[in-house]
Amino acid sequence: WVLVGDHKQLLPIFQTLDIKDKKVQEKLSIFCYMLDKYKDRSVWLRRHYRSNSEIIGFSSRYIYEGNISPVDKCREIKLNIKSYPKDMKFLNPDIPVVFLHVDGMESMREDGSRFKESEAKLATRIVKTLKGLGVKSEDIGVITPYRAQRDYIKELIKDDELEVNTVDSFQGREKDVIIFTITSTEDMSFVEDENRLNVAFTRAKKKLIVFGNAKSIHEKHKLLSRFVSYVKERGGYFTA
Structure with missing residues (x-):
């Protein structure tokens, strides 16, 4: 089976638990757990299909460690x-x-x-x-x-x-x-x-x-x- 997601966006909200510690939230996230356990089997989907290159550029550099970039049709949209x-x-x-x-x-x-x-x-x-x-x-x-x-x-x-x-x-x-x-x-x-x-x-x-x-x-x-x-x-x- 394949699990797809983005652990760099909002993590799951646990309504029955008062959890503010991000590390605890990550441990309770199935996606984060699997990503941590099977790092050698993880694959980046690197193509970004939404934003102008300068808009996504900040997140790509400082949050996604340079792992994503916009496709050509989005790169210069204004x-x-x-x-x-x-x-x-x-x-x-x-x-x-x-x-x-x-x-x-x-x-x-x-x-x-x-x-x-x-x-x-x-x-x-x-x-x-x-x-x-x-x-x-x-x-x-x-x-x-x-x-x-x-x-x-x-x-x-x-x-x-x-x-x-x-x-x-x-x-x-x-x-x-x-x-x-x-x-x-x-x-x-x-x-x-x-x-x-x-x-x-x-x-x-x-x-x-x-x-x-x-x-x-x-x-x-x-x-x-x-x-x-x-x-x-x-x-x-x-x-x-």
Whole structure:
């Protein structure tokens, strides 16, 4: 028999057990167990059929150890817009991966879930601009680690055809454009999970726009800091 999967994306959720230790989660995953036990029989499926090469390039280098690359038909795919506002140069189709530095702190809802007004409003503005340029609602996705941020953005956008959801709910999904609002600046534990970030980074086909507080990221998050540097090297770093 053949077992196929991706242990670098979200691991199984055990509803009857309170497990936060990733190593314990991996031991309880059949796929991870078999991969560890039969390493000599494992085979990489190296061809990637979704994203522009610069979008998948980060995950390929830092998460998949260089083991995947896009097929030719995906390598240079770009967002099909002919123009963009002067104050939104980051929408340039020739820049597939963007990081937007957004100042400010997040707030916390009564249930402990976090939201950040400045990022929510920026996501809404970008969405409305893209739609005005001819990008369909169903081709845009907005993702965030927090339910409070998801709910706030949904209220602002008011578009049932445009998917706004948490990272966990977006696994297996894909969109031409993904906007990922990191939201948190203080406690970044929820985005420390490499698998969760990998899901967020690999949903986009043509354009990935990530925003958060770059200073906080460099101080507190190694993998995200690498992502910001990766984007800077490709001319995709902007300040909102």
